[in-house]
Amino acid sequence: QMDRDMVAIRTIEQGQEITFDYSTSMSEDGWRMECHCGSPQCRRVVGDFHDLPPVLQLDYLQHGVVQRFIVQEIFIRASEAIRHPGLSSAEIGRLAARVISLSAALRRWQPPEVA
DSSP states (O other): OOOOOOOOOOOOTTOOOOOOOOGGOOOOSSSEEEOOOOOOOSSSSEGGGGSHHHHHHHHHHHTSSOOHHHHHHHHHHHHHHTTTTOOOOOHHHHHHHHHHHHHHHHHHHOOOOOO
């Protein structure tokens, strides 16, 4: 099942332009596209969610705007990585923190209502 709801993460004023970060819905393993939107906040590249800066990933996850299949991929990648024998305690701790934040994001996620 695909997530199809568009969610605002802040108040939208009347007449204000609405933007969408395509990276919250993409997991394409290396696919990239230049963006020419002209926004001062633009990263200038549209790409994979996994390539976003970690602080932005966490912000989007906490707002519940990341496609569920991407959140599930992160869980799978973390569970595979945590079994790696060469990980340090600090690396395992960072993975655990990410899984905890993802768990919270999944608990907040609600399937779209069917009309």
